[in-house]
Amino acid sequence: MAWRLPPVVTAVGALFLNWRLPEGNWPRPMLVLYCLSGMLMMTGLMAEHLGGAGEGEGFMAKGLVVVIALVAVLATAGARDLVLTYGIPALALGWVVMGQSLSAVEWFSALIHPMLMAVLGIVVAEELLRVRLAAFAARQELARNASTDVLTGLANRRAFDERLEAEHARSLRVGSGYALVMTDLDHFKHVNDTWGHEVGDEVLRELAQRLVSVLRTEDMLGRWGGEEFMALLPGAGEREAMTVAEKLRHAVADTLFATSAGSIPVTTSLGVAVFRGEQLPGMVARRADIALYAAKENGRNRSETA
CATH class of the missing domain: 3.30.70.270 (Reverse transcriptase/Diguanylate cyclase domain)
Known part of the structure; x- marks a missing residue:
């Protein structure tokens, strides 16, 4: 419950801010916080299973992969936000894995999929950012053309x-x-x-x-x-x-x-x-x-x- 609570609280906070401050500057920080809390939740749950009986290890690993992919889709501001969103959970996961008595094969198996998805997530986020910037530039150009005299460059x-x-x-x-x-x-x-x-x-x-x-x-x-x-x-x-x-x-x-x-x-x-x-x-x-x-x-x- 302690691991699951932060993303729930963050999500409720985002809904509250959307209701009280719909025009505020909070969406991006809240999005990063939400993604980070979700990543930490999955990292913490996986760490518990790695240190326990391990019955849910496969399920938790898959869940972590899904969250990493989801963060890549949500974090459309480019790789700079992913340094925080991916970095802290990756360090925590590495610390947990290193603390276990695992063989090299088991260590590699525990980390390979999250690390691969992190790399893919960064690529996806950068491409999404590129698409967003191109769309924004196109909208700005349309707005400029709609308000500018083509011949003189003055306001029409x-x-x-x-x-x-x-x-x-x-x-x-x-x-x-x-x-x-x-x-x-x-x-x-x-x-x-x-x-x-x-x-x-x-x-x-x-x-x-x-x-x-x-x-x-x-x-x-x-x-x-x-x-x-x-x-x-x-x-x-x-x-x-x-x-x-x-x-x-x-x-x-x-x-x-x-x-x-x-x-x-x-x-x-x-x-x-x-x-x-x-x-x-x-x-x-x-x-x-x-x-x-x-x-x-x-x-x-x-x-x-x-």
Whole structure:
């Protein structure tokens, strides 16, 4: 009973934690503890049978092999956890076997199957870890592709809208505020018609890099659509937002764009809107769009606010 109690208590503890702390960081440590307690249980029971009449030795040896194989399946975090899970029971089992008056053949027979299963268990655990990491990487790649603009590497419209909604909700809740800066390339159709869409794509990629270089780490830049980009500036007022907008404008207009067709002059118009307690983020974005239209109407290569 003493050998069987630890894994039972560990299992009950895991169920309790799953009920009270379903989002906690306990699963992996509890899994290792559960596997270790199961291994120690089988090692202890086998040790008792080795030191006794030995009637259940074969059964206990088989049980130990099963537990070792089970641990290999459960311990999917790689071989590092198996050092603890396998190491302590292996040392204990070796100590018990060495303490018995066994011949070399009996000693080998007692240890060979557990040791073989330990080696196989390590291989299985490493392969399971490899599969888990590959699956995790695939999921991360899918998530990244779903939220990233393929051409520029910026957040796409969907990802930007999610961040904007979160910032808008926070501003409504705590009154922190934010600003939006919408930018649109001037006469971009002329670029595509004159030098081709490949050069147009080069311009968009370079534009994204220049705009990002101006923004703070807490700001977010996304591709709003086509040649339109939107910057979210958390905590910014109108004066700060207009300053950023002018920096963005100069980052584009002051240096020619190096493309495969040669150096091309590019300018951009910008519209700024500051959160004023609107109930929906789309209302703020709409004002930024109106300000951008005003910048286009007033001569382009300028910043306007609404």
